[in-house]
Structure formats: structure tokens, C-alpha cells
Amino acid sequence: EAGVAQSPRYKIIEKRQSVAFWCNPISGHATLYWYQQILGQGPKLLIQFQNNGVVDDSQLPKDRFSAERLKGVDSTLKIQPAKLEDSAVYLCASSLEHLLEQYFGPGTRLTVT
């Protein structure tokens, strides 16, 4: 079974620029999550999708972050404009149902200079 795919793996941008990350969850997984992991900390949930609907985006900085999952499969997370404090690893995870274990992708390491 293929795992959660993410791209790119690494991205370096200057502050005020825009960036987008892509995630392809495990086939058949209805629930998709985006997490932000700052160095030395555990992951923090940004947004959760159930199929193509948003379940929770309470911790998503909506003035600069946006995410979509149009067809209920792939998802993109965008930051516009980026700030220095956005430097982190952005992890995508998926689960079969929202109460079951989550499977994580390798992450995208973002550096904002």
C-alpha cells in the first residue's frame, strides 16, 4: 500500500513570497490533516478535511494560510505571504476514519529567509 505522498520535500523562499504544498493521501482515506511542526516541538494541527469538507480549521492563520481538497482526494496548502515564523515542517496525514490512527507523509521542510 502506497503511503502519504507530499511535495516538494524542501522549499526555501523569502519572506512575503508565496508557497504551496501538495499532499496525496493513502487511497480510500476520507480524512486528511495538515500539521505544522516547528523545530523542537510536536506537530500542531492546522486543518482537517473529511472528504472535501473542512471539519476544523480553528488553528489555521486564515489571513495568510489557505487549504483546499476539491475532489476529496489530493490537497494543497498555501501560504501567502510567508513570514519568518512560518519556517517549519508541514506534515500531511490521512486516516480511514477520523477516530482511527493517522498515517503521515514525509513532510515539506519550509525555510523562510
Next chain:
Amino acid sequence: SQELEQSPQSLIVQEGKNLTINCTSSKTLYGLYWYKQKYGEGLIFLMMLQKGGEEKSHEKITAKLDEKKQQSSLHITASQPSHAGIYLCGARMDSSYKLIFGSGTRLLVRP
């Protein structure tokens, strides 16, 4: 997260030694998940605990959830260099789906 405390923050052990990592909450947990993360990689799911007193094992790793469902421990027997990495506990604090993660325990196993 202050809601979930992990200890120790880091651990260096000699190969072959046993070790224990703890994860503590001030609230009763609805579910507790253990993950392992290697530098630059995603999280690998290890085990999920939901019932008070529950214990699960996989190879040389055993995880327990106490009866009050506020503390979990992860025990590694006869550690190997392949066990090195960051161990993260994640917990559901209420009946919703949301996982709160601890800050992780960094384990180094010296050959």
C-alpha cells in the same frame, strides 16, 4: 504542548539497555497514540491505546495506558541503534478527532 508533557526530553542509552519514556496529561484521555519520527521524515505510527490499563507490544516496544487514562509509558527492551529517533505521544483530549502532541523525546542509542 503544555497539555501533554513528555519526559525525558532526551535520552542517551547504551545498546542493549532498557528504557522508558513517559507521557502525562492533567486530563483524562480519550485515546493515546505513540509515533516515532526520524530527522527529516514523517511520523511512523507505533501503537494506539484507548482503554484504562491497556497494554500493547510490538517487537521490543511496549506501551501502557494507566487506569486513570492520564499517563502512558513506552518501554523499549534491549535497545538497538535502529530505535534511535524522536518518540512523540499524541492524545485525544475529548470526544473529537483532534490530536494534541507532546514535544517529543529524542533517543540516541550508542553501539
